[in-house]
Amino acid sequence: MPDVQYLRLDELSEAELHEAYEPPEEDWLRVNFVSSADGAATLEGLSGPLSGKADKRVFKVLRASCDVLLAGSGTVLAEGYGPLVLDPEREAWRTERGLPRVPVMAVASRSARLDPEAALFTHAPRRPVVVCAADAAVGHMAALREVADVVAVGHGEIDYEAALGVLRERGLRRVLCEGGPRVFGELIAADLVDELCLTVSPLLVGAGPIRVAEGRAAASA
C-alpha cells in the first residue's frame, strides 16, 4: 500500500495544485471523472450537474498539464466539446514551461463517424487526432483526414494500446482521458490506466445513469 497524503484543495495555491498533479512518469495515462456519491456518471445525461467549484478547478489544472486530451465520441457529442482552448493563465503556465500553448485534442470513435465540420476540428488551435478502428469506413476516415490526423488501430474495436503507442511516438506522452465511461472501460480492460482522478459529489442520483466505467468487463481487478 503506497503512502497516502491528504491535502485540502482550498488550502492549495495554483502552483501547489499543479505540483500535486505533476505526473510521476513521462508516459502517464490519467483519467478524470466526476460521479455522484452513489456512483452515477451523469445527471440528466450530462456530467456538468455533478460538478462543482473544486472539481472544475482540478479539471482545468489537469487539462493544462497534459500533452493530449482524449475523449470518446459519446462524450464529445453529449457534452458539446468545442475546440480545445485554455484560459490565458493556463496558456501562460504552459508556455513558461516550454510547452505548446494548448494540448492536442484526440477523439476516440470506433466507427470514425464524426462530423469533420464540427468546430472541434475546424477551429482547433492544434491539429486534432481521431483514434478509430482500422476497419472503420474508408469514407469517414478520408473525410476526417482533411481536418485531423487519423490513427486507425485495431479490428472491430479500437486497439488503445497501439493508439497510445502512436501518440507517444509523437511526443504526446502525458495523456488525460476525460472519458466517457465506454472509453474508460476499454482502457481498464486493456490495463492501460495509470491514475484515476475522481471527484465524488455530495449528491444522490439514484438508479439509471451509467457508472464511470462501462462496456467490456476487465479480466482482473
Ligand SMILES: NC(=O)c1ccc[n+]([C@@H]2O[C@H](COP(=O)([O-])OP(=O)(O)OC[C@H]3O[C@@H](n4cnc5c(N)ncnc54)[C@H](OP(=O)(O)O)[C@@H]3O)[C@@H](O)[C@H]2O)c1
Ligand atoms: N461524469 C463524468 O465525469 C463524465 C465524463 C465523460 C462523459 N460523461 C458522460 O458519459 C456519456 C458518454 O459516454 P459513453 O460511454 O456513452 O461514450 P464515450 O466513452 O465518450 O465514447 C463512446 C465510444 O465508444 C464507442 N462505442 C460505442 N459502443 C461501444 C461499445 N459497446 N463498446 C466500446 N465502445 C463503444 C464509440 O464509437 P462510435 O463513435 O463508433 O460510436 C466511441 O468510440 C455522456 O452522457 C457524458 O455526459 C461523464
